[in-house]
Amino acid sequence: MSGLDPDARAWLEATGFSVDDEAMWRAALTHGSMGEKRDYERLEFLGDRVLGLSIAHWLFEQSEAPEGKLAQRLNAIVSREMCATVARGIGLSDHIRISKQARADGGRDSDNILGDVMESLLGAQFIDNGFEEARKLVHLLWRPALESGAGESKHPKSALQEWAAGCRRKPPEYEVIDRSGPDHAAKFTVRVKVHKVGEAEATAGSKGEAEKAAAKAFMEKYA
Structure with missing residues (x-):
């Protein structure tokens, strides 16, 4: 079966993603523990770059801060923990395709897994809809983190x-x-x-x- 679960598709579209290639979006939600040929890892690699460039451009446009301070904010906003926070905020956990054993081990609430799948969805958005649409979605989903001043105050x-x-x-x-x-x-x-x-x-x-x-x-x- 290569199609996307109808509930998952409805959730993706309600969240702001635009789904075309269902097999790719299915892979974007699939953890390696499922043992399927396609999982989220390659899309996560791409989505990580989409997220980084989208946030870096936003920070560059919104602030006159020097490079070091921009880098400090960027690192905080694109961190695995922040990606997992965004994922929890949109209810991603319910739609991750993960094995029973990995689920029993707490995989659905793992910062690493949630963060990785969040990035994989951005990778899928980029492939299906182009960078501009992916960037708009990043701005929508990460706006609370940007407006909260994440990364501005640290030890x-x-x-x-x-x-x-x-x-x-x-x-x-x-x-x-x-x-x-x-x-x-x-x-x-x-x-x-x-x-x-x-x-x-x-x-x-x-x-x-x-x-x-x-x-x-x-x-x-x-x-």
């Missing part, structure tokens, strides 16, 4: 890590350069460096807090 170390990656730099390097005071009231000074960018220092009552403060200082200075 300073995470933000710096993503900023460095977005600027194609090596990961930040943290070093304790001074420790002073008694054990019950120690002070740690940490220096953080990003290769070919610069460095920043901060002092706090623990190594972790000093690293956090140094990352924040670095972002304020260079990002």
Whole structure:
């Protein structure tokens, strides 16, 4: 059987997808545990790129932020967790074709599976309807994430890590350069460096807090 379940087709169309090639859309909803010749993996590969370009273009058009901050937001908005959140919001779980064993193992509510299938549907939308229609659907489904400011506020170390990656730099390097005071009231000074960018220092009552403060200082200075 290569056709798409009528309930799944009705759900897809009600959500905003435009279905033509039913066999492809069936594959887009099919987990590898079903043992069928076609599953969602190849479409997910394509959909991941469709999503990334759609969101990157949106962020570029909507913001004058520098590259590092755009990359930070992009990474948050296209993350597996965000894809799974969008998938849950549209009720995707009920329509995934998955084996009984994988379902019993919690596959229908797995962030990985939900995120992958969400991307595979975007890949199918792109193939059946072209990039512009796929982009419009991304804007529709991801609008709450974009408007919520996802990716704008992060732990300073995470933000710096993503900023460095977005600027194609090596990961930040943290070093304790001074420790002073008694054990019950120690002070740690940490220096953080990003290769070919610069460095920043901060002092706090623990190594972790000093690293956090140094990352924040670095972002304020260079990002």
